[in-house]
Amino acid sequence: MPETRASRGPRFRSRGGAVLYLGILLSLALTFAANAASFTASLDRDTITLGESTTLTLTFEGGDPGGAPNLPPIPNLQVGGVGQSSQISVVNGQVSSTVSYAYAITAAQPGEITIPALAAKVGNETLKSNPLKLKVQKPGTPPAAPGQPANPGGAFLKLLVPKPQVYLGEILPIEIQLYVQMGKLAEMPHFKEEGFTLGKMLQPTQSQTIFNNLRYNLITFKTYVMAAKAGKLDIGPAVMSLNVPAPNARRTFFGEIADWQTISLQSEPASVQALPLPKENVPANFKGAVGSFSLNLNVSPTNVAVGDPITIKVQISGRGAVDAVTLPDQPSWEHFKLYPPTSDFQPGDELGISGTKTFAITAVPDSMDVQELPSFSFSYFDPDQKSYRTLTQPAVALTVRPSAASLPVAAGGSTDNPQAPTRDIVHIKPRIGTLAQIQSPLLMRSWFVGLQAVPVIAWLSLLIGRKQREKLANNPRLRRQRQVEQLIRSGLRELRQAASTNQHEAFFTKLFQLLREQLGERLDLPASAITECVVEEKLGPDRLPANTVNLLRELFQACNQARYAHQETKDELVALADKAETALSELKLMKTE
Amino acid sequence: MLEVWSFSGAWCLVFGACRKIRLLRLVVTTLFFAALPLWAADLTSSFDQANKLYEEGKYAAAAQAYDKLIESGTVSEAIYFNRGNALFKLGQLGRSIASYRLAEQLAPRDPDLRANLQFARTQARGGSPYRAELWQRYLEALTLNEWTILTVGALWVFFALLALVQWRPELGRSLRVWFLVSGLAVVVPGISLACALGNGYFTTTAIVVTGEAEVRNGPLDESQTAFKVRDGTELNVIDRKDDWLQVLDAGQRMGWLRQNQVLIFAPTAHQKSST
Numbered sequence: 001m002p003e004t005r006a007s008r009g010p011r012f013r014s015r016g017g018a019v020l021y022l023g024i025l026l027s028l029a030l031t032f033a034a035n036a037a038s039f040t041a042s043l044d045r046d047t048i049t050l051g052e053s054t055t056l057t058l059t060f061e062g063g064d065p066g067g068a069p070n071l072p073p074i075p076n077l078q079v080g081g082v083g084q085s086s087q088i089s090v091v092n093g094q095v096s097s098t099v100s101y102a103y104a105i106t107a108a109q110p111g112e113i114t115i116p117a118l119a120a121k122v123g124n125e126t127l128k129s130n131p132l133k134l135k136v137q138k139p140g141t142p143p144a145a146p147g148q149p150a151n152p153g154g155a156f157l158k159l160l161v162p163k164p165q166v167y168l169g170e171i172l173p174i175e176i177q178l179y180v181q182m183g184k185l186a187e188m189p190h191f192k193e194e195g196f197t198l199g200k201m202l203q204p205t206q207s208q209t210i211f212n213n214l215r216y217n218l219i220t221f222k223t224y225v226m227a228a229k230a231g232k233l234d235i236g237p238a239v240m241s242l243n244v245p246a247p248n249a250r251r252t253f254f255g256e257i258a259d260w261q262t263i264s265l266q267s268e269p270a271s272v273q274a275l276p277l278p279k280e281n282v283p284a285n286f287k288g289a290v291g292s293f294s295l296n297l298n299v300s301p302t303n304v305a306v307g308d309p310i311t312i313k314v315q316i317s318g319r320g321a322v323d324a325v326t327l328p329d330q331p332s333w334e335h336f337k338l339y340p341p342t343s344d345f346q347p348g349d350e351l352g353i354s355g356t357k358t359f360a361i362t363a364v365p366d367s368m369d370v371q372e373l374p375s376f377s378f379s380y381f382d383p384d385q386k387s388y389r390t391l392t393q394p395a396v397a398l399t400v401r402p403s404a405a406s407l408p409v410a411a412g413g414s415t416d417n418p419q420a421p422t423r424d425i426v427h428i429k430p431r432i433g434t435l436a437q438i439q440s441p442l443l444m445r446s447w448f449v450g451l452q453a454v455p456v457i458a459w460l461s462l463l464i465g466r467k468q469r470e471k472l473a474n475n476p477r478l479r480r481q482r483q484v485e486q487l488i489r490s491g492l493r494e495l496r497q498a499a500s501t502n503q504h505e506a507f508f509t510k511l512f513q514l515l516r517e518q519l520g521e522r523l524d525l526p527a528s529a530i531t532e533c534v535v536e537e538k539l540g541p542d543r544l545p546a547n548t549v550n551l552l553r554e555l556f557q558a559c560n561q562a563r564y565a566h567q568e569t570k571d572e573l574v575a576l577a578d579k580a581e582t583a584l585s586e587l588k589l590m591k592t593e
Numbered sequence: 594m595l596e597v598w599s600f601s602g603a604w605c606l607v608f609g610a611c612r613k614i615r616l617l618r619l620v621v622t623t624l625f626f627a628a629l630p631l632w633a634a635d636l637t638s639s640f641d642q643a644n645k646l647y648e649e650g651k652y653a654a655a656a657q658a659y660d661k662l663i664e665s666g667t668v669s670e671a672i673y674f675n676r677g678n679a680l681f682k683l684g685q686l687g688r689s690i691a692s693y694r695l696a697e698q699l700a701p702r703d704p705d706l707r708a709n710l711q712f713a714r715t716q717a718r719g720g721s722p723y724r725a726e727l728w729q730r731y732l733e734a735l736t737l738n739e740w741t742i743l744t745v746g747a748l749w750v751f752f753a754l755l756a757l758v759q760w761r762p763e764l765g766r767s768l769r770v771w772f773l774v775s776g777l778a779v780v781v782p783g784i785s786l787a788c789a790l791g792n793g794y795f796t797t798t799a800i801v802v803t804g805e806a807e808v809r810n811g812p813l814d815e816s817q818t819a820f821k822v823r824d825g826t827e828l829n830v831i832d833r834k835d836d837w838l839q840v841l842d843a844g845q846r847m848g849w850l851r852q853n854q855v856l857i858f859a860p861t862a863h864q865k866s867s868t
Contacts, residue, residue, distance in 0.1 A: 342805060425678055425681055426709050437668060443737070
């Protein structure tokens, strides 16, 4: 038969392409080879009621047994049908394949069934799974809420309490199981909390089961309770509302239920006996921890100078109310200065009933005589063992050396480097110093704020003054008016003085000057151009009242007469001064030209 | 005769009353100044007594003695400082930090005080050194009053230049550079003053005084814990509701915690220690 291209395998145009192809094949082969095959077994529920079924899943990773493994005969276990599923995933270049075989199993009698480690051949090797335990409880009739028919809407509620006795402070996980054929949750289940505290309720998980030959959706709610008082405590009944299809419910165009009704479901109550903790053999440092714990201790550094801190990390892990665990007192640590500890809790499960709590304690050895951190002990009550237990971590050797750290930092010592803190605080001050009061800041005191107005006012005053000067400089008439006003004011004073001292010449000279200045300013004429004739020509009745004009005439005539003969007495001069003041006041009110 | 007596008698009474008032004033003043050294000696004695208790290791009694001095109205930086030391020795980091901060208001540049406050803050952070952010160190370089005086001084200079220009306008051009300099001298310290006011005076601080306090998402005991803070942690108070305070920590985490777990630090209040 002639050789065909197909029989010879793929051909490549270049050597490089061949190398690339071989490389891909090799990496895939190595990837598969690197992932050693594994075989695990799991149950979707480890507690069922007689008559219910659960699913045993055998999972093979990295290999395939080539078919569903035959289960060995297991007492009290009946195997139903088997289903297969497979999955291949590539993550970060790593290829993994998973093949699963699911067996529906039921029990013939109540009790505990042990599914041993199963063996299966994958390739050339025989793999073994992990063993499993399945608890089968006695059957009970599905509970009915008062006034409700049994299995209303094909649903009922069960409250599962794993054990009938607990100790005070012991965490008891419980489950509430909702069996429903078709429905929608209206609320989470709840019950009265009398005599115990209720933990948080997780989001429910869902699976399918067969009960009394009927297929149900099984919704499981997990939470926990902790007894708060001794004696018989009733848990439940658990109550919840559920929306189920109404009888003869209509359906929408898409086949969905259109009519729903709300029903109330109620489980049977459960009771537990809460036992008080034993009063005998209580360790001295027991502080109420109940559960199962382990202890770990770490100290660093172990070589320190006097006054230097060490950090002690105490880690308490286990199952119980771990988050509520507190550190016991350690009287043997008297040679250490202890600072308040900080704590951090890492839960080990969603309910938080297991986990690890880590305490960090800062301790300072107070002298060089300290050679070790004494042993640390933690006591708790183990409800499974029904006894108190004390965990002890041995003493940790320390080296405490002398140093200048125990001396106080000198005053004025380096405070500029915040990266290297002093090893102890500076000693107290020996003198009381200056007495003072903490006062409000300057900015909050009204007098200070008011004081800041001074420069502003000064500046504004100067600004206004400058503006005034500029206004005057740009307005000669206004300037003249101001000057004449000033002149009239001082001139009238001089006039009266001259009148009172009977100084005729000075009086009339000043009078004449004042009249000319005021008239000149009002009429916008030079003062030297003002004569009696101006009064006649310019001061008509429309500008000044006739009395004022007459008064001005009289004053001008008096001035003229005084040039030639002084006849007035002192009183007459005073009277003339009054008239002059009146006339000048009237003139001032006259409108300018 | 009677009239003369009554006239002169009245004056004698008035004259006598004036004399009596002056005498009374003299007596009171003398007594005051005589009592002053006695009062000061009494204060010093009480202070020394408190120090003695501290040296004997009786830190709780020492802290109470310092408290009594403060309650009597006598305060000084040394009293707050020593009280801070006593509280620190008692392991009360939060209260010691509060006391140091009060002392800081009276003597902000005392190197001993700065060292102890830094040490206490470092202890409160579990040993990791406390280091204020760069902008905080810049603002803390001067006290609030110093920033105020700097700003106000520059403002006075600025307005003085303005006034000078109004008085002698011909100087306007030659003073232009000085205007710029003084303007900058107003703006930069002014902004720093505003920031220092906002960060210091108008910010209420809550200092945790319990070993560990839970900061919750809401002001209810049932609210979930957001994070935990330890003794000595300094938080900014944002809001209050009943007994709860909404706080913000240095990492910008926000939550609510009970008022009785913290000491509210107001810059002008006296803080009392309790052991």
